Amino acid sequence: MVQTLARAGCDVTLVLKAPIRTGRLVDPLRELPNVTVLSPHEDGLTASEGPMRPHEAAAAIARIDAERPFDLAVVRGRALAGQLAAGPLKGRLWTYLTDVPQSAAEFDGKSKGDLRRIADASRVLLCQTEELRCFLEAAVPATAGKSVLFPPVVVLPDGLEPRASGAPNGKLRLVYTGKFAPRWNTLEMTRLPRLLRARGVEAELHMVGDKIHQEAGFAAPMKEALEKGDGVVWHGGHPRAEAMRITASGDVALSWRDLTMDTSLELSTKVLESGALGVPVVLNRNPMHERLFGEDYPLFASSESDVVDALTLIGKNPELYELAAERCRRAAADYSLDAAVRRMRGYLETTFPKPRQDGKLKVVVAGHDLKFFTKLLDHLRDRPDMEIRVDKWPALKTHDPERSLELVQWADVVICEWFGPNALWYARNKQPGQQLVVRLHRFELYSGWPLKADIDLVDKVICVSPHYASLTLQMTGWPADKVVVIPNWVDxxxxxxxxxxxxxxxxxxxxxxxxxxxxxxxxxxxxxxxxxxxxxxxxxxxxxxxxxxxxxxxxxxxxxxxxxxxxxxxxxxxxxxxxxxxxxxxxxxxxxxxxxxxxxxxxxxxxxxxxxxxxxxxxxxxxxxxxxxxxxxxxxxxxxxxxxxxxxxxxxxxxxxxxxxxxxxxxxxxxxGLRVVEDAWVDLVFGIRSGNVELSSARVRHAGREG
Missing domain, CATH: 3.40.50.2000 (Glycogen Phosphorylase B;)
Incomplete structure (x- = not known):
């Protein structure tokens, strides 16, 4: 994430959760341009001696932000995001969601409430996979429209070359890197060299990592298997670059897990790293993996016997081995750092549009129901060249006259969503030199309100289709130059x-x-x-x-x-x-x-x-x-x-x-497309202010040909 943001053009501050014990991860990041690594433990921003708890981390981040406010804050972890959602960073959070319930059965009321508050406080929700995004949108409606994809990113260390093409020559080298835990089947993996030998395939298993899950009945046998297992080579813990070098020296990587993890909505980064290194992976068959590698991928496995069968097959069939390796290489190509940077730049350009002028245009958006204007309103608020205030009417005919009067005296441009009593009020109270834009829907066209307005006090009326623009002109007799077509948007x-x-x-x-x-x-x-x-x-x-x-x-x-x-x-x-x-x-x-x-x-x-x-x-x-x-x-x-x-x-x-x-x-x-319609509205607002509104309807086409 730090590398992606830096290459996308951001000045990045990384706030560390825990005291630094090794420079394996941190040192390479310190060397990047436009990256600052802060350790609250070293800088006296926390009294905690160990990893900061969520409320401690939130307090430290708030202190850092107070000195030099961030434009956005990428945060990973539901507990920390929940703490920040109630603090000063609300509205600037880009929350990376991973530790969420993975099934409907696990999604209790508290989980939904937590995620709803996080979604409300977040500008963007980053999801690893489409499966996770869709699950969240169904379970927590507040996440809909804010959830975007940010898949795992594969970055090969400088100087590390992928495995040379070609089937294994000699003993089959199996590789596992990561933590040792029951559901990761790491104890079962240590039996593979012996089982393969019985099938006539000589193999050795290289295991990298030093985190052993301390569960009764697992930790001791796991450690013994690492130290004394037949055909097992334990490399201990290593920096990421060295762990990937060991993977690249292998023939097959192992990511076979317990069946209870088949419903996971996350995608393993290590699987993709192995693919980028040209090393095929043994992994569980599930819809996500089938879409990634193809239904006929030869290294899908759901049990120990499946793993042994698959490894025996590719150990004796070079063409199947090459097929698996090519599938993995192709899959990993879509998860490169370059792809992540392109994706991130798109999100940043959307959230932080470039200004059209110096200074801010003052714009009021007024209406009783803004559901059809939400994305446009977000875009106008994001613009550095506009200041937006909203006059939200509680009902069609109900509002706070003092608030509306205050806003009409402040604004350069007023946008009325719906041509109803709101538009009539703003037309009557329009200030000299002020512009009034009203969007007309089907509902109001047959209501009689538009005919009550003095059209000379309305600068432009927006219709969403040429047909309704023509119908509006026929029913009202307004001058043709008053009506502009800007269609509904589609995100x-x-x-x-x-x-x-x-x-x-x-x-x-x-x-x-x-x-x-x-x-x-x-x-x-x-x-x-x-x-x-x-x-x-x-x-x-x-x-x-x-x-x-x-x-x-x-x-x-x-x-x-x-x-x-x-x-x-x-x-x-x-x-x-x-x-x-x-x-x-x-x-x-x-x-x-x-x-x-x-x-x-x-x-x-x-x-x-x-x-x-x-x-x-x-x-x-x-x-x-x-x-x-x-x-x-x-x-x-x-x-x-x-x-x-x-x-x-x-x-x-x-x-x-x-x-x-x-x-x-x-x-x-x-x-x-949303960007097309946003640009049309921005052109309209600035054009109407400068007296030049050529743009908008002329540039908008209907779906398939010129309108």
Whole structure:
């Protein structure tokens, strides 16, 4: 992490948890440019004689920060992050999550509460693997949208060359580096040379490390096996560079663990280091490892006999050995320091955007519901050239007039989210030389509020699609130059995740209420598909209609849904083909299983779900609701459910799913990617202030062609 941050352009301060006993790890870091290593024990920042406890470490870090405030603080460890979450570093934490419960059974109320507080206090949550990120988002909704990937990083020490290519020549050299513990199967490993000899394979086991787990019935036998085991060579503890040199001199590395660890959501750095050194690894078969090395990787093992079989096989088959080594080399290439630096630079550029001017533009964001503005608000707050204040109205028509008056007298630019009473108030109280921007949604267009406004007092009205911009002009008679199109944003980086097996046969629909969402038409599509292929399944992520009181109290809505659910129960084609998933913020994780996202509504202003699906690598499938072709390419729009089903079936059966979904992803990134939309808003705010607003609508395209 220190090397990554330094190479990404940061001045890095490493605060050590414990007193320095050896320079193995610390000395190389002290030599890096722009890196400062602080030892609170040596600098008198802690009275602890041993490793600092979390509250002691938090106090020491707060003292260091008070002298020279950090822009961000990367912290590893749930207990320490919990302490810092309540302190002055709140909002600047980049928490690296590893020591979290690894299963739903372990996730109790306290764990969820701790992680929710940590997530709320963190700017970014760094996760080792996609599995961990998705698990956290489902268990702790507050982590959704903040969780990003920071996989293990493999850095080879200077001067260390990977193992030369080619199968083992002579005795098979097995290598293990790390701690000695029961669940790591290290005692069982010491039996391998003897067991392999019985199979006609001469082998010796080289073990590196000096930490023996002090568990009754384990520590003594483990130490004895290290010192006296048949074919075992114990090297003791060594600096990382020397341990990796010993690995590079071996033929096969061992990372075979107890079956209880197969559900781990973390990826072993030592596995990747071995791969970078050209040394194939024996390890457990699980979905994460299968994705990394391939399902036919020859060194998967779940038991001692599996390990012996695999090592015997590659010991006698050079071509299988080379296959395993190449798979490991290829896998490790994605975890290089260069890859980590590129990833980190992207996160830093997002969090710390470059200023457009000297001094700060004063901007107020006002509204009763900012859920559609969250990411944009975060970006504006992050900008060094803007100062943002929020006028959060408790309800549509309720606010604190004194607070609003104070803000309107302060601001250079006011952004009203929703064209409702908030926009009317700010238009009436607008100050000389001040600019007012209002974002208009479908809801307000039919409410009557826009027609009550003096449009001369509003500088720009933002609509999310060309269709609704045209409709707005028709219904209001406003001058055309007042209305600008800036689309809804899609956090394309959050949605860009590896698909799960079988996704090409999985349809998804997000939100089925109210009835104008036309869930019944989505069922028509599914029925058509399942007549020929029962693998097609429709996944529904939505609140159910009776969870919305304002929908369920309307007789015509109840009647619609009673018929729809009766149909699902009674239809042989549908009864086992529809899966209802809970409504929640974990949509990016949910979309990993989805190959096609449906939009079957009677009417939409934009419909974000297909765009989110596209960003995830799913193919959008839309019926022609009014204005759909101004938001999405006509290629994705079908005249009726039957034609939609036929297009989906053909895409899969003709082998075009992979190419089509990549094209969809590229389209949505170019048109509605979060960075594209953020830039359009920033251009608008600065442009409107300077009197030049050419930019915004002209640059924004819909998904597939110029708008």
């Amino acid at each position: 394309d980086e959050q949605f860009d995740r590896v698909k799960l097996p079988g996704a090409q046969h999985h349809l998804g629909i997000i939100g089925i209420a109210p009835s104008r969402k036309r869930f019944d038409l989505a069922l028509d599509v599914l029925e058509e598909l399942r007549r020929d292929d029962p693998r097609y399944t429709l996944f529904v992520k939505s609140k159910l209609p009776w969870e919305y009181w304002w929908i369920w109290e309307r007789p015509e809505e109840r009647e619609h849904y009673e018929e729809v659910f009766r149909r699902v129960r009674r239809s042989k084609a549908l009864a086992d083909g529809v899966v209802f998933d809970a409504y929640g913020r974990d949509v990016p994780a949910w979309l990993r299983r989805i190959g096609f996202v449906l939009s079957t509504s009677d009417d939409e202003s934009f419909h974000l779900a297909p765009a989110e699906g596209m960003a995830s690598g799913a193919i959008p499938a839309l019926l022609p609701w009014p204005g759909a072709d101004t938001v999405y390419d006509e290629h994705w729009i079908h005249r009726n459910p039957r034609e939609m089903a036929a297009a989906i079936a053909a895409t899969v059966s003709e082998g075009r799913w992979e190419d089509e979904r990549q094209a969809a992803r590229e389209q949505v990134r170019a048109s509605y």
